[in-house]
Amino acid sequence: MAQPIDFPAWQALQQNFEQSKHIQMRDQFEQDPQRAERYCLEVGGIHVDFSKNRISDEILGNLVELAKQAGLPERMQQMFRGEKINQTENRAVLHVALRNRTNNPILVDGEDVMPQVNDVLRRMGEFSHAVRSGEWLGYTNQVITDVVNIGIGGSDLGPLMMCTALKGFGHPRLNMHFVSNVDGAQLRDVLERVHPETTLFIIASKTFTTQETITNANTARQWFLKEGSEKDIAKHFVAVSTNKAEVAKFGIDTDHMFEFWDWVGGRYSLWSAIGLPIMLYLGEENFIEMLNGAHLMDNHFINAPLEKNLPVLLGLIGIWYINFYGGGSHVIAPYDQHLHRLPKFIQQLDMESNGKQVKMGGEPVATETGPIIWGETGINGQHAFFQLLHQGTHVTPIDLIASLTKRSNLPGHHEILLSNVFAQAEAFMRGKTPEEARAELQAQGLSDAQIETLVPHKTFSGNRPTNMILMDEVNPRNMGSLIAMYEHKVFTQGVIWGINSFDQWGVELGKQLAKTILAELTGAIDPQKHDASTSRLIRLYRKTNCAEDGTCDLFN
Numbered sequence: 208m209a210q211p212i213d214f215p216a217w218q219a220l221q222q223n224f225e226q227s228k229h230i231q232m233r234d235q236f237e238q239d240p241q242r243a244e245r246y247c248l249e250v251g252g253i254h255v256d257f258s259k260n261r262i263s264d265e266i267l268g269n270l271v272e273l274a275k276q277a278g279l280p281e282r283m284q285q286m287f288r289g290e291k292i293n294q295t296e297n298r299a300v301l302h303v304a305l306r307n308r309t310n311n312p313i314l315v316d317g318e319d320v321m322p323q324v325n326d327v328l329r330r331m332g333e334f335s336h337a338v339r340s341g342e343w344l345g346y347t348n349q350v351i352t353d354v355v356n357i358g359i360g361g362s363d364l365g366p367l368m369m370c371t372a373l374k375g376f377g378h379p380r381l382n383m384h385f386v387s388n389v390d391g392a393q394l395r396d397v398l399e400r401v402h403p404e405t406t407l408f409i410i411a412s413k414t415f416t417t418q419e420t421i422t423n424a425n426t427a428r429q430w431f432l433k434e435g436s437e438k439d440i441a442k443h444f445v446a447v448s449t450n451k452a453e454v455a456k457f458g459i460d461t462d463h464m465f466e467f468w469d470w471v472g473g474r475y476s477l478w479s480a481i482g483l484p485i486m487l488y489l490g491e492e493n494f495i496e497m498l499n500g501a502h503l504m505d506n507h508f509i510n511a512p513l514e515k516n517l518p519v520l521l522g523l524i525g526i527w528y529i530n531f532y533g534g535g536s537h538v539i540a541p542y543d544q545h546l547h548r549l550p551k552f553i554q555q556l557d558m559e560s561n562g563k564q565v566k567m568g569g570e571p572v573a574t575e576t577g578p579i580i581w582g583e584t585g586i587n588g589q590h591a592f593f594q595l596l597h598q599g600t601h602v603t604p605i606d607l608i609a610s611l612t613k614r615s616n617l618p619g620h621h622e623i624l625l626s627n628v629f630a631q632a633e634a635f636m637r638g639k640t641p642e643e644a645r646a647e648l649q650a651q652g653l654s655d656a657q658i659e660t661l662v663p664h665k666t667f668s669g670n671r672p673t674n675m676i677l678m679d680e681v682n683p684r685n686m687g688s689l690i691a692m693y694e695h696k697v698f699t700q701g702v703i704w705g706i707n708s709f710d711q712w713g714v715e716l717g718k719q720l721a722k723t724i725l726a727e728l729t730g731a732i733d734p735q736k737h738d739a740s741t742s743r744l745i746r747l748y749r750k751t752n753c754a755e756d757g758t759c760d761l762f763n
């Protein structure tokens with residue numbers, strides 16, 4: 208399989224890099240008054256200004272060529288057609304079918320998936336309506352007030368992020384809780400705040416075999432059974448899974464199971480039944496709006512020419528930094544408190560998808576692949592890690608995300624927030640020259656000696672890339688579009704690198720080893736052959752927790 212460095216466009220980009228790496232964006236803005244107008248795109252309620260990047264028409268042209276030479280258009284078609292592009296798991300990749308609002312048939316193994324998608328959506332709608340309206344009652348005939356989603360990774364981060372982002376749309380009676388960590392502290396903290404009669408547990412697991420989720424689910428069930436009885440479980444536990452047999456084995460009636468399919472990847476699953484907490488909290492209409500927003504972005508992605516295609520351009524600009532500037536990380540900085548879970552969500556989406564070292568065919572990659580994604584609310588980041596972004600030695604592209612519409616009625620707050628995000632983007636781009644720093648210090652009346660000592664510290668090289676991502680409003684539709692935009696950006700990059708963005712074998716190794724070690728910690732079996740460090744850690748644990756005779760019953 209060809210390596211991206213073999214494509215002619217890659218060579219052209221290498222030349223562009225050598226010729227343009229010293230060009231300052233501030234000069235480009237001065238030379239081209241139309242730059243901001245030319246380098247921005249709007250899709251639905253999402254407006255992206257990507258003009259503060261180290262790009263030119265020629266660079267963008269070559270990046271688009273690279274996408275063509277890597278076969279991106281064909282790959283996009285294959286995904287949307289339901290072909291099995293996740294080759295290592297022999298699966299289709301069809302999160303786009305979950306929000307296929309035009310409902311045109313999408314075939315997997317010759318069968319249209321849309322009737323099943325619509326059927327589950329309908330059942331989710333009926334169930335959500337019953338819970339929200341108060342028609343669905345707990346075992347003592349009380350309405351549900353608390354929903355506890357037990358799931359981890361893809362079965363947690365999406366619903367948690369969406370419910371947090373769209374808090375203003377949430378049902379006033381419903382308190383949403385998310386338990387992912389097998390550290391009992393998290394579940395205990397939630398159980399202390401809820402009552403069995405008024406709590407609904409959603410056990411969300413694609414496989415229904417994930418150790419953390421099943422352990423938490425069993426504990427929740429035991430807690431419930433201290434007051435309720437087995438027959439009451441049906442009113443308080445529902446499951447979301449692809450695995451009917453395991454759900455039944457756990458003791459949840461499969462009538463209370465909401466299904467999804469192996470062609471929905473965990474980190475791409477919030478649009479499926481995994482989104483049940485979102486629908487319960489926001490209501491069916493808002494959930495559908497979220498799907499509509501994603502569908503709008505899907506249509507844009509599949510139809511717009513590559514040079515005017517928002518997810519494609521964001522992916523390509525990312526490639527420009529990762530592969531040519533050696534920028535190995537990327538910051539997500541929402542200027543919006545309720546989007547504070549977004550960096551974590553995109554971190555999984557991107558890093559689990561593109562954290563790969565071999566190509567589709569199994570041969571090693573010849574270039575860097577997915578970046579390290581990190582971030583925090585921008586305004587808080589400004590008072591913490593932004594120092595490194597302004598004056599450190601790395602090239603770190605930053606996505607600055609904000610809402611044009613006010614998010615609270617508190618006077619003055621939104622204006623301060625937005626003035627900061629715009630100021631940061633300007634500062635990252637312009638920097639401050641030694642001359643500007645010197646003039647400022649002179650105006651403060653410092654001596655020449657003091658000025659010369661301070662000038663290097665007060666100088667900012669600037670030329671630091673940002674994308675400004677503005678939503679006209681943070682609402683279900685725009686959140687759907689925003690997340691779909693990132694999904695397709697990640698896909699675009701994966702195609703250029705020729706990797707499989709849809710498997711996650713890296714997650715599996717630790718899971719396997721943990722099973723062996725668990726048995727050793729509990730004394731069920733003697734320690735197996737480990738390296739000296741691991742064996743010592745196991746012995747240390749056993750010394751702290753086990754009786755002298757070696758019995759070590761962890762679960763009591």
Ligand code: G6Q
Binds near residue numbers: 472
């Ligand atoms: C996502 C990953 C991973 C997965 C969790 C939970 O793409 O595969 O984060 O979602 O490991 O898996 P289950 O849903 O099967 O419990």
